[in-house]
Amino acid sequence: xxxxxxxxxxxxxxxxxxxxxxxxxxxxxxxxxxxxxxxxxxxxxxxxxxxxxxxxxxxxxxxxxxxxxxxxxxxxxxxxxxxxxxxxxxxxxxxxxxxxxxxxxxxxxxxxxxxxxxxxxxxxxxxxxxxxxxxxxxxxxxxxxxxxxxxxxxxxxxxxxxxxxxxxxxxxxxxxxxxxxxxxxxxxxxxxxxxxxxxxxxx
Amino acid sequence: xxxxxxxxxxxxxxxxxxxxxxxxxxxxxxxxxxxxxxxxxxxxxxxxxxxxxxxxxxxxxxxxxxxxxxxxxxxxxxxxxxxxxxxxxxxxxxxxxxxxxxxxxxxxxxxxxxxxxxxxxxxxxxxxxxxxxxxxxxxxxxxxxxxxxxxxxxxxxxx
Amino acid sequence: xxxxxxxxxxxxxxxxxxxxxxxxxxxxxxxxxxxxxxxxxxxxxxxxxxxxxxxxxxxxxxxxxxxxxxxxxxxxxxxxxxxxxxxxxxxxxxxxxxxxxxxxxxxxxxxxxxxxxxxxxxxxxxxxxxxxxxxxxxxxxxxxxxxxxxxxxxxxxxxxxxxxxxxxxxxxxxxxxxxxxxxxxxxxxxxxxxxxxxxxxxxxxxxxxxxxxxxxxxxxxxxxxxxxxxxxxxxxxxxxxxxxxxxxxxxxxxxxxxxxxxxxxxxxxxxxxxxxxxxxxxxxxxxxxxxxxxxxxxxxxxxxxxxxxxxxxxxxxxxxxxxxxxxxxxxxxxxxxxxxxxxxxxxxxxxxxxxxxxxxxxxxxxxxxxxxxxxxxxxxxxxxxxxxxxxxxxxxxxxxxxxxxx
Numbered sequence: 001x002x003x004x005x006x007x008x009x010x011x012x013x014x015x016x017x018x019x020x021x022x023x024x025x026x027x028x029x030x031x032x033x034x035x036x037x038x039x040x041x042x043x044x045x046x047x048x049x050x051x052x053x054x055x056x057x058x059x060x061x062x063x064x065x066x067x068x069x070x071x072x073x074x075x076x077x078x079x080x081x082x083x084x085x086x087x088x089x090x091x092x093x094x095x096x097x098x099x100x101x102x103x104x105x106x107x108x109x110x111x112x113x114x115x116x117x118x119x120x121x122x123x124x125x126x127x128x129x130x131x132x133x134x135x136x137x138x139x140x141x142x143x144x145x146x147x148x149x150x151x152x153x154x155x156x157x158x159x160x161x162x163x164x165x166x167x168x169x170x171x172x173x174x175x176x177x178x179x180x181x182x183x184x185x186x187x188x189x190x191x192x193x194x195x196x197x198x199x200x201x202x203x
Numbered sequence: 204x205x206x207x208x209x210x211x212x213x214x215x216x217x218x219x220x221x222x223x224x225x226x227x228x229x230x231x232x233x234x235x236x237x238x239x240x241x242x243x244x245x246x247x248x249x250x251x252x253x254x255x256x257x258x259x260x261x262x263x264x265x266x267x268x269x270x271x272x273x274x275x276x277x278x279x280x281x282x283x284x285x286x287x288x289x290x291x292x293x294x295x296x297x298x299x300x301x302x303x304x305x306x307x308x309x310x311x312x313x314x315x316x317x318x319x320x321x322x323x324x325x326x327x328x329x330x331x332x333x334x335x336x337x338x339x340x341x342x343x344x345x346x347x348x349x350x351x352x353x354x355x356x357x358x359x360x361x362x
Numbered sequence: 363x364x365x366x367x368x369x370x371x372x373x374x375x376x377x378x379x380x381x382x383x384x385x386x387x388x389x390x391x392x393x394x395x396x397x398x399x400x401x402x403x404x405x406x407x408x409x410x411x412x413x414x415x416x417x418x419x420x421x422x423x424x425x426x427x428x429x430x431x432x433x434x435x436x437x438x439x440x441x442x443x444x445x446x447x448x449x450x451x452x453x454x455x456x457x458x459x460x461x462x463x464x465x466x467x468x469x470x471x472x473x474x475x476x477x478x479x480x481x482x483x484x485x486x487x488x489x490x491x492x493x494x495x496x497x498x499x500x501x502x503x504x505x506x507x508x509x510x511x512x513x514x515x516x517x518x519x520x521x522x523x524x525x526x527x528x529x530x531x532x533x534x535x536x537x538x539x540x541x542x543x544x545x546x547x548x549x550x551x552x553x554x555x556x557x558x559x560x561x562x563x564x565x566x567x568x569x570x571x572x573x574x575x576x577x578x579x580x581x582x583x584x585x586x587x588x589x590x591x592x593x594x595x596x597x598x599x600x601x602x603x604x605x606x607x608x609x610x611x612x613x614x615x616x617x618x619x620x621x622x623x624x625x626x627x628x629x630x631x632x633x634x635x636x637x638x639x640x641x642x643x644x645x646x647x648x649x650x651x652x653x654x655x656x657x658x659x660x661x662x663x664x665x666x667x668x669x670x671x672x673x674x675x676x677x678x679x680x681x682x683x684x685x686x687x688x689x690x691x692x693x694x695x696x697x698x699x700x701x702x703x704x705x706x707x708x709x710x711x712x713x714x715x716x717x718x719x720x721x722x723x724x725x726x727x728x729x730x731x732x733x734x735x736x737x738x739x740x741x742x743x744x745x746x747x748x749x750x751x752x753x754x755x756x757x758x759x760x761x762x763x764x765x766x767x768x
Contacts, residue, residue: 006205028451028520035513046208052559055502056278063509064274067516067539068267074259074520074532136498138559142286145279146294153279153297157304160272164308167268168317171261209380210495211468211503213387218464221391222457222630225437229626232438242445244524245621251524263536266699270539273707277546280714281502284553287718288725295722302715306744309708314751316759318703320696 003047010047014040027073031066038062052138265317276305382488390494394467398636402429405636405684412688433629441625446523455521456623456630459514462507463637468494469503469561470644473668476569476655483665491562492654492668500559504645505546508600512538514634515602515609519619530618533695534602534609540702541606544596547710551589552581552649554717561648569655582650585717590650592710594682597642599702601635603683605690606698643679644672651675708748712741 013036020033038061045054135143145153244251283290283298290297312318403418403426410417418425443449473492474483482489497503512535519531553559556567564581571579582590599606610618620631647653656671658664693701716737723733 002205026448028448028517032451032454032517046205051498052282052502055499055506058506059502059509060271060274060278063506063512063542064267064271064539067509067512067535068264068271070513070516070520071264071267071535074516074528136285136558138282138285138498139289139557142282142284143289145282146286146290146297150293150297154300154304156279157276157301160276161304161308161311163272164269164312167265167272168312168315171265171268171317172315207495207497210383210387211465211497213384214390214464214468214494215461217387217391218461219457222460225626225630226441226456229437229439229441233440233625235440237440237442239445241440241442244444244446244522245616246525247616259532263532266536266540270543273543274546277543277550280547280550281553281559284550284714284718285557285559287554287721288557292722292726295719298718299715302711306708306711310747310751313704313748314754316755318699319755319759320699 006043006047010040010043012040013037013043028070031069031073034069035062035066038066050137052141262320269312269317272308273305276301378486379488382485382490385485386490386494390467391464393472394464394637394640397640398633399429399433400426401636401640401680402432402632404680405687408681408684409688412685436629437626439625441627442622444523444622447622448521448523451517451521452622453627455514455518456627456634457514458517459511459634460630460637462510462514463634463641466504466507466641467637467644469496469500470641470648471496471562471565471653472644472672473654473665474565475658475664475668476566476653477658477664479664483668492665493562496560496562498560500561501549501553501564501645501649502559504641505542505549508538508545509542511634511638514631515619518623518631522619522622524622526616527619527621530609530615530621533615534619537602537606537608537698537702538600540699541596541599541706544592544702544706544710545600547707547714548589548592548596549649550714551585551710551717554714554721555581555584561653565648565653565655568652578652578655580650580652585650586713588713589710590646592706592713593646593649596702596706597646598683598686599698601638601642601683603639604687605693607692608695608698639683640676640680643676643683646679647672647675704748704752708744712737712744716741 017033017035017037017040021030021037024030024033038057042054042057045051045057279301280298283294287294287298406428407417407425418428421427421431443452471491471493479489482491484490499506515538516531516535519527519529519534522528552564556564558564558567568578568580568584573579573583577583598604602609609615610620615621620628623631652671652675654668654672656667658667660667716733719733719737720730722728723730
């Protein structure tokens with residue numbers, strides 16, 4: 001019973017956050033609503049005894065990825081008062097409606113088709129007795145990840161290496177100009193010098 | 204199992220409540236006489252003359268990106284560290300390969316100067332920044348007088 | 363059997379259990395507030411002493427109530443919200459700073475009899491741990507909270523709509539993010555020894571055994587001192603405390619990210635900062651120095667000894683942080699980033715693999731000398747590769763520089 005209460009609580013957090021991401025006009029507010037949604041998802045993980053995943057959800061998504069979003073929003077100068085009437089991509093609004101409706105349709109179909117299959121059983125393998133063999137969820141993940149799924153794990157390492165290379169290559173040109181010790185940083189524009197005093201002395 | 208997290212929720216509520224109540228109390232106790240100088244951005248007493256920079260060097264952005272990758276890689280070490288005794292030699296091998304990939308991308312990063320900050324000692328004044336043309340009148344900028352005195356200090360007396 | 367669970371929750375969860383849990387929460391909250399008041403006073407007094415000043419000495423005996431007086435003063439000061447600020451985020455940021463700080467304290471075991479009762483004490487007929495919560499994610503909560511703390515700093519600076527706070531917060535968030543990686547890697551060494559993420563298990567593991575009868579089985583010794591050192595350095599940087607306090611380098615940035623904050627909003631940031639200092643010291647004690655474990659000298663009051671040992675150990679680090687501030691000059695930003703990324707991260711990764719290989723080798727009966735030898739060879743190879751990369755980057759930059767400026 002308590003789990004149901006927690007679930008609805010978490011679901012409310014998630015939905016409010018998700019709607020907030022879309023509705024908020026200020027991109028920083030959107031990012032904050034996104035953090036709220038991610039916290040809600042972490043609570044859902046906790047209900048499923050997936051403690052480690054909940055922690056990872058917060059550490060990686062809230063602690064790293066949204067931080068990057070915020071860096072981009074704050075540091076690359078996205079204007080908070082952006083013109084909302086002009087679409088950057090032509091026809092994106094009708095397309096969004098169509099895609100949204102399609103997604104909703106697919107989601108509803110899945111729920112309706114799977115409704116018969118919903119048993120209320122726990123996601124953790126072993127059902128109610130998931131933790132009875134004395135292993136924490138972290139240890140179970142460790143055992144499975146590094147034996148059965150070891151290939152996927154090593155492939156992840158390769159993927160992350162590619163991500164690093166991508167990040168460096170994409171920022172390299174900008175970085176090359178940027179890395180020079182700036183006498184006057186290119187990104188800060190200095191105003192013209194104020195009239196110096198010696199000009200005044202002439203008249 | 205969720206009972207374990209109940210005290211955390213309680214602590215979160217208390218901490219939030221404490222801050223909120225203190226702020227409300229502060230709002231009731233404190234005077235409120237805002238004046239334009241008080242509400243302006245603080246710049247050591249000078250009237251702000253430039254907008255806050257909207258853009259920052261890409262290096263900060265790169266650090267955040269690299270951190271995501273390394274954070275994910277470090278996260279993978281946790282389940283391994285907890286379960287490593289049961290995984291034996293096979294586990295050690297798999298983590299060594301993984302670490303090699305981590306280290307390799309790390310060396311690539313450093314080799315490409317992605318994490319270089321600050322000045323270089325080796326190249327001193329490469330563009331002749333020290334020259335006789337640079338004097339105090341050309342390099343010292345007088346700022347912050349715009350909204351206060353029509354001209355620089357002492358203009359009225361001189362005129 | 364359920365691992366790492368406070369015995370309080372093993373009984374049927376009734377009203378009494380909930381009340382005890384709430385009592386612990388309220389007590390922890392009170393302890394935290396008093397500890398912060400004390401810590402601020404302690405820092406001012408010790409620094410004053412190191413600088414041959416007297417320090418606070420008017421309010422209360424030895425100036426003990428100075429912080430309280432300052433807090434009350436801040437409560438009655440005018441609260442300004444700058445004109446160009448983003449009001450909502452500006453008001454939200456202090457909460458994002460203080461709440462993670464409080465939550466981190468929840469996982470710290472502050473007492474308990476680890477000699478004979480497995481770290482629990484008896485309150486009103488119930489056995490329980492002397493820590494607010496012992497969730498299975500344990501130490502990850504600390505890491506998660508320190509990544510959330512970045513938001514407080516970042517948003518405070520950005521929302522102020524002013525230059526100095528923005529510069530301070532950009533510096534700070536890049537710094538905190540960088541050192542989080544080193545922090546996470548050095549924690550791994552402890553997890554290798556404990557095989558669990560729970561802070562309680564970590565303390566229990568260190569309380570057991572020992573060498574030669576008098577050297578304790580603390581992780582600082584077992585993990586070979588290096589992870590401890592890395593954690594201490596990275597922890598200081600994560601706290602933005604001297605010598606890594608570039609965030610609020612007064613000469614450059616006035617007050618850093620909280621320049622525009624006044625009245626009690628500023629007090630909340632201040633509170634969070636000192637609370638984080640206490641938390642960090644306590645986490646170091648928990649991870650590396652056996653937390654509240656220690657001998658029970660008088661049987662009758664066995665609950666008191668854990669708290670006593672914990673406080674004694676805690677003081678060492680509280681003093682150390684103050685000492686750093688009084689002694690060490692501030693790092694330059696590039697030195698800070700170089701130290702974090704180019705030394706601490708590779709070193710902690712290498713040390714983690716070394717400890718892991720030692721553990722596995724121990725299980726399989728390898729000669730530890732061989733493991734050490736292979737590690738030294740591997741370490742040298744990695745180090746040489748890293749040095750080569752650093753040199754390449756530097757050479758390339760010099761040539762760019764020469765191209766650009768003639």
